[in-house]
Amino acid sequence: MAVLRARRLLRPVRRWFSRAEPAGPEPPPAPLYPPVVASLTAKSKAAQQRRRERFKQQVHAAATVEEKMRLYGKLQRPKYMVYPQTFALNADRWYRSFTNTVFVPGMAPRAAAAAAPGAAAAAAPEAGGAPGAVANTAVTTEPAAGAAPHLDMGELRSLTCDALLQESFYQNKKRPFLYRDKDHTPGPFLTQLVSTLTAFLSGHNPLLAASSLDLKPEVNYYWHHGEEVVVHGHRKGRVDPVRFQIDDKPHLQIRVPKQLPEVVPLEADLGDVPVIDHKPSKLPLFKKQYENKVFIGSKVADPCCYGHTQFHLIPDRLKRTRLIKARLEDQIEVVYRSNGIASLFAWTAAQAMYQGFWSEADVTRPFVSQAVVTDGKYFAFFCYQLNTLALTAETMKNNPRKNICWGTDSKPLYDVVEDGDVKGFNDELFILDLGPAILLDDDDYDDDRDDSYYYSHL
């Protein structure tokens, strides 16, 4: 007993002579029960939330970009098919609301800034200067204080006129088949023009030299925007995201291995996005269920994974003469604008997805691409900057970013082609618009820079 009492006295001995590290607060013991979370399969809001979080975690944790895209578009449901080239009235306003885009008329600021020195340099030597290439012109060298080799505007102009005359005058073509006017003259002219000018200017522009020109590629993008209540069927009454799909087939497309530099900062606010309270089916827009595809024109492994310029041809049922005959003159520009906005949004968003961004993982840098929409004679130029992919109902709540699209009105390139001569060639269009439009390139282009990066994939 005495021993025990002594032991009890001895037990709480503090050893002053040895510096024992004081043990920190003891970790709480491991819980005996599994974590208390909502069910996965119950018909409750908590269970639905947990399923959504689980899906997001799965996509975030996907190993490759292909796996991410596969999980993103795995669930198929009826979705609205958005056609960039549509007969719907005022479609560009609806498309801007679907894609959270601000439309700014005029050329993009960087292109406008480069147009001034470009115009000054070109106006002096050549008479009337000539617009650079409808393709990506390396006129970037122009603004570089004239140190870089001067671009031969006359040569470019003659190339353009040659392609035009070849397709519309020298070649003996029969009358086009019904509604095949697009493939008869403007199509081959555009292909010829773009390929010759790209080849001619690739000497000046290393980015063009490493680019990839696609003929009639396919561009697809699938996204959610807003919410609606399911009307019929076994899922009636549930709140679903509104799903959209763009399946676009531009006439030509140029992909490059390096991203075009941004035009304005990521958080820039240049206007308002139209808010439309009505359902998209009132546009009219129709629903169908099929594969949710995201594609830029090449697969993920392709090194040319960024977009440079797209070229679109207006289809015959939307051409100018038909719209004028139907007394829809104000819809002429709407056709060009809706084509530019929808096609470029799909392309830039698909490019962003190829880099691993999606609506829950928003883009950290803006994606910029350009487009030229034409019907063979009238050209309209567009530049699109994708600042955000977060378009779903919950991600859009606190998202101040908006996508921006700069676009011009359609202007004629020439008046008429007769007797082996192109009359009324619009040099102004080239200097001010086509040149800068394709002019968008690396601002810090440097002659001494090592360009081996661009050829590493070859």
Add this chain to the structure above:
Amino acid sequence: MLAVRPGVPQPEDTVQFRVSMEMTKLDIRNYLERIYNVPVAAVRTRIQHGANNKRNHRNQREKKPDYKVAYVQLGQGQTFQFPNLFPEKEQDTETRSFDDFRSKYMEKEKQKGDPRRGGVPDWFGL
């Protein structure tokens, strides 16, 4: 051709009509443009199937007639809002007093009970 109030909200430039089944989009466009000088940008039509589920006292199905609906989008930026055909009337002093009389009369009628009993109170009976 009958302009109707849309069941679901339509965009501002869209007017909804019920037209004869034999009328086509071109007919509708010409009708509006030539007779009423309304600029028409686009016409879309659909045929609404009348339900055939109700049954009469002989257990025969009663068909509600089919009709064609036309959605006309106006041109030149015009808009149309279907008017409210039954606006709320303003209450005058006279009508208010008449309504009071009527409500008091209705209360008395309710208190009377079943008229088939001829004034005999409810508690009388087997």
